[in-house]
Amino acid sequence: MRHDTVIIGAGPGGLAAARAAKRIGKRVLLIDDNWGPGGQIWRGYSGLDIDGIDKRYSTQVSDLDLDCEQLILACGARELFLPFPGWTLPHVVGAGGLQALVKAGLKIQGKRVVVAGSGPLLLAVAANLSKAGAEVVLVAEQASWGSLVGFGVSLWRWPEKIIQAAGLATSRFRASVWPVSAEPGRVVMSDGQTLQCDYLACGFGLVPNLELAMLAGCKIESGFVSVDAMQETSVRGIYAVGELTGIGGVEKAEAEGEAAGSRTALRGNHGAFVELLRQCFALREELKSLAKPDTIVCRCEDVTLGKIAACSSKREAKLQTRCGMGACQGRICGSALEFLRGWPPDTVRQPVHPVSVQDLLKQKETANP
Amino acid sequence: MPRIKLNGTLYDVPAQTSVAAALMNACFTARQSIEGEARGPLCGMGICFECRVTVDGIAYERGCQLQVRDGMEVTTDAA
Ligand SMILES: Cc1cc2nc3c(=O)[nH]c(=O)nc-3n(C[C@H](O)[C@H](O)[C@H](O)COP(=O)(O)OP(=O)(O)OC[C@H]3O[C@@H](n4cnc5c(N)ncnc54)[C@H](O)[C@@H]3O)c2cc1C
Ligand code: FES
Numbered sequence: 511m512r513h514d515t516v517i518i519g520a521g522p523g524g525l526a527a528a529r530a531a532k533r534i535g536k537r538v539l540l541i542d543d544n545w546g547p548g549g550q551i552w553r554g555y556s557g558l559d560i561d562g563i564d565k566r567y568s569t570q571v572s573d574l575d576l577d578c579e580q581l582i583l584a585c586g587a588r589e590l591f592l593p594f595p596g597w598t599l600p601h602v603v604g605a606g607g608l609q610a611l612v613k614a615g616l617k618i619q620g621k622r623v624v625v626a627g628s629g630p631l632l633l634a635v636a637a638n639l640s641k642a643g644a645e646v647v648l649v650a651e652q653a654s655w656g657s658l659v660g661f662g663v664s665l666w667r668w669p670e671k672i673i674q675a676a677g678l679a680t681s682r683f684r685a686s687v688w689p690v691s692a693e694p695g696r697v698v699m700s701d702g703q704t705l706q707c708d709y710l711a712c713g714f715g716l717v718p719n720l721e722l723a724m725l726a727g728c729k730i731e732s733g734f735v736s737v738d739a740m741q742e743t744s745v746r747g748i749y750a751v752g753e754l755t756g757i758g759g760v761e762k763a764e765a766e767g768e769a770a771g772s773r774t775a776l777r778g779n780h781g782a783f784v785e786l787l788r789q790c791f792a793l794r795e796e797l798k799s800l801a802k803p804d805t806i807v808c809r810c811e812d813v814t815l816g817k818i819a820a821c822s823s824k825r826e827a828k829l830q831t832r833c834g835m836g837a838c839q840g841r842i843c844g845s846a847l848e849f850l851r852g853w854p855p856d857t858v859r860q861p862v863h864p865v866s867v868q869d870l871l872k873q874k875e876t877a878n879p
Numbered sequence: 880m881p882r883i884k885l886n887g888t889l890y891d892v893p894a895q896t897s898v899a900a901a902l903m904n905a906c907f908t909a910r911q912s913i914e915g916e917a918r919g920p921l922c923g924m925g926i927c928f929e930c931r932v933t934v935d936g937i938a939y940e941r942g943c944q945l946q947v948r949d950g951m952e953v954t955t956d957a958a
Contacts, residue, residue, distance in 0.1 A: 543925055545946060550924065555896075568944070570925075589884030600908045600919030614943065615896030617904050719926075782950045809921075809929060812914040837928035837939070842921070 512713055513539040513564065515771065518571050518722060521549015523752025523763035524584030528560050530771025538563035539578070543570040550606060551760055554613040574726050580769050581746055583723050587753035589713035590845050593807050593815065594800035596692030605635045612642050615798035621644035621708040624697055626650040626689045628791045629715040633683070639711070647705055648760070650687040652714070653791050658685055661790035690800060700796070715791055717845045718754045720855070741770035744838040756784035798850050808843040810836020824856045881949040888941040892947045899923070899942035902955065909942055911956035
């Protein structure tokens with residue numbers, strides 16, 4: 511069956527789009543690479559499935575040979591990981607990463623966890639891990655109290671978010687602190703303390719998964735997909751919602767999904783919250799000098815910072831050292847180098863994930879059954 | 880409860896557990912890097928490819944994107 515609306519990503523943005531498109535009578539196909547709907551925040555929740563639409567889960571879209579009148583990209587974001595000595599040790603995981611693993615069955619009861627990095631996600635993760643029985647030793651936010659107070663004060667405009675923030679407050683929270691190095695079973699923080707831990711859960715904010723939008727030729731501005739009031743990108747028929755258009759949380763993602771799916775203008779002003787988050791949690795310069803010459807930057811190919819010292823672009827680093835050419839295709843080191851070195855994103859080629867030929871065939875079936 | 884084999888040893892693992900979580904619970908790391916470092920899951924969401932293992936003979940599967948199935952056999956690089 512040919513679909514009117516194909517949605518890639520079943521997080522809050524994609525789900526809202528699917529419900530809206532179904533409501534206005536469209537034949538909808540919803541695709542996600544996870545084994546169920548929910549995206550990052552509602553990972554593993556039940557009761558999210560939408561009846562009366564077609565769904566393909568555990569399906570990763572790697573090229574855009576899809577035949578439909580409206581394509582909605584709702585691919586969300588990933589964590590930004592920054593290299594520091596020891597960040598490749600197995601006990602160092604993402605902050606959202608550890609939370610995702612716990613939701614997928616990792617036993618965390620009684621484990622000592624240091625949560626570090628930046629962004630509102632750290633507190634959400636700390637709260638969820640404690641609830642699951644972990645001993646959260648410290649929540650270290652690199653931003654200063656000064657900028658966080660700015661964040662708190664400005665929240666009066668978003669009442670639901672104040673409630674969320676209060677519910678997540680923790681006495682183990684420290685501002686202006688970040689990890690400087692990790693060794694097996696412990697981490698050294700910027701204030702000089704060494705903490706024993708089973709896990710260092712560390713992420714420095716979120717970066718959008720722009721690969722498919724870039725592949726489609728959608729205009730990207732200041733790191734995000736640009737869209738009009740109806741969420742349509744610069745490419746006709748292709749829409750973008752959620753974190754792809756600005757890191758702004760679940761309410762923004764749902765409002766944008768609703769707009770794109772129902773093909774009506776976006777309601778509410780979400781841009782101000784996006785801007786507030788960006789300013790309050792801006793990454794400090796000191797984080798640029800955590801990695802030493804012998805620190806691995808590209809984890810897939812084990813390329814150290816020293817090896818790319820003389821390079822001036824991602825392309826040059828790729829050609830000379832294979833930096834960014836491994837399985838993750840530069841998703842981890844590329845985002846880090848955008849911050850560390852100010853290198854702009856490279857062009858995207860199909861397929862945007864390593865795929866087997868069988869998977870490509872499966873996708874063709876999905877697109878033109 | 881699915882019974883799976885991790886590096887040759889049998890484990891009973893609750894249904895819906897990911898292969899990556901099952902490995903971590905059993906104190907295994909996942910892939911070995913080019914220079915021989917042991918690596919474990921990082922992103923937990925299919926992006927970083929650090930959780931790659933061999934599942935039922937198929938190499939380079941991302942453990943965080945797969946749920947355990949009864950009879951599944953998982954091997955890691957170091958094993
Ligand atoms: C790791 C992580 C944990 C988070 N935890 C929290 C939390 O605890 N609390 C909170 O308030 N906010 C959390 N957030 C932020 C939250 O995800 C966002 O505010 C909100 O969910 C964004 O919704 P979205 O629909 O834009 O994207 P997402 O929820 O990220 O959904 C995007 C979906 O698209 C899928 N996808 C992407 N590319 C492809 C592709 N090529 N093919 C198929 N599927 C694809 C992804 O797997 C994902 O399921 C987290 C974010 C991350 C990255
Ligand atoms: S942990 Fe990153 S891909 Fe599995």
